[in-house]
Amino acid sequence: MKFNRTLIIGVSFVGFSCFLALLSLVWTPFDPLEINPDISLARPSAVHWLGTDENGRDILSNIIVGSRATLLTGVLSVAICMLVGVTVGVATAISPRWVESPAVFGIDIVLALPTVLFAIVLAAVYGPSTLTAIVAIGIALSASVAQVTRREVNVVLLADYVTAARSSGSGTWRIVRKHVLPNIRSSLFVQASGACAIAILAESTLSYLGLGTTPPAPSWGRMMASLQQFLLIDPIFPLWPGLAIVITVLGFNLLGDGLREALDPTLRASEETAVDDELRSASSTGTTNAGSH
């Protein structure tokens, strides 16, 4: 795998968020929940680097701790959507038509439901929590993962090497394991990374609406909701959680693009064959000469 600039920027942005989440487990500048009305809405200073909110809580500490909920949602909902989506996508692609058509119809229905609406319904039934948000986002995203996976699998199943594998006695299960999954691997990585960006954005949206992570646990979305009231006092207040969301989402998107570039076998092959062709022509003239004598 070759590293490219997009991938490096993506990895460092995502790495920064992960670093914050790990840091929050051992250290924060202040107790993120400590209320101190005397210093409410303080501007950034040497003590409170990013200032304080309306209750005098340290914004930096809240952002550091808030990264936990954000990344947890991202990772877990991606785990759900990849597990469900890839299974459904592969299963529908290899199943006979009378199973495939209704399954595809079902996927289309889930796709048509807006993620946020689905999460609102789920939150109304089970009460808002990080877990509700994770499940809602995971299920909603698995539909699009299933759709893309099914399409990719169908392309691979038409490839000559799958016919060739069949002709040498491989059954469907072995073909999926040995030929289909490795060949859609790069697409799966890209999808997972993109899904992670969408999931984080969705979690922030839900928390903003009060349907995600519940107080007192800090969350970027809820910080946005409360700090935006003071936008007219100083726009710097809602800037910080916004910036945190943007960096993380951008990081995952860039990571996805970078992975696509780094894992694409055609890009990789063309680089290697250029060199190989020369070696090959040199060696093949050698063998023909040897053969003719």
Place this chain on the structure above:
Amino acid sequence: MLVDVRNLTIRFGSRTVVDDVSFSLDAGHRLGIIGESGSGKTLTSLALIGLLPDTATVTGSVLFDGKEMIGASDRELSALRGNSIGMVFQEPLTALNPLMRVGKQIGLPLRTHRGLNKQASLAKATELCARVGLPDPERIIRSYPHQLSGGQRQRIGLAIALACSPRLLIADEPTTALDVTVQKEVLALIGELVREEGSALVFVSHDLPVVSSMTDRVAVMNQGQIVELANVRALFSHASHEYSRMLVRTARQSDEDLAGLTTGENQ
């Protein structure tokens, strides 16, 4: 009789692409199927190994060693494919998995049918590479398909097809995608290996000179039907069907053209 095809008809919807085809092949014998693209020769060869697409409607009978291939379950067919029947494909690049080392690809049929473990299958793959005339087999089995030339890839395809010493080898235009010089080497190799293994050969091509150099008998296909089934010699001396006569004429004509070119050069 190893292969017995009776009244094989293949339809896609209302379109008949293979129409009432019958032929048979004894163990160790060689049959050529010749015809232009769309004549149904490839579908006929796929029917022999049970690889027709699901959308095809198939009637008639294909007996391999007394077993009916039409309508057989996937499990029954998988047991035969790569084991008793091997197949070599036209495009040596696309017929290999781009992300799997070729040694592993050669080893897969051995692991499926012979129950070999990873090491044993790789050792056998190295042996097979040497047998199909690849230089430095130790290095080749660790290569990916795109690191090999077309001719080398087709030799790999042949090694996969012959891994389990099949009783029937089907070769569907195995040299069409190769350079003329490489073509000759690969054809000679197929002939040699089939003789050594004692396998029967079904050789599909659009090229009469190639088919006649590889096989004893030729089935000429045109628009889904076998219009003539004859010995190679008989076909050249007195072809009965108009289409076969045209094929023979064209082959002769290009021979003469070549001869003319050579004498022209000498003057």
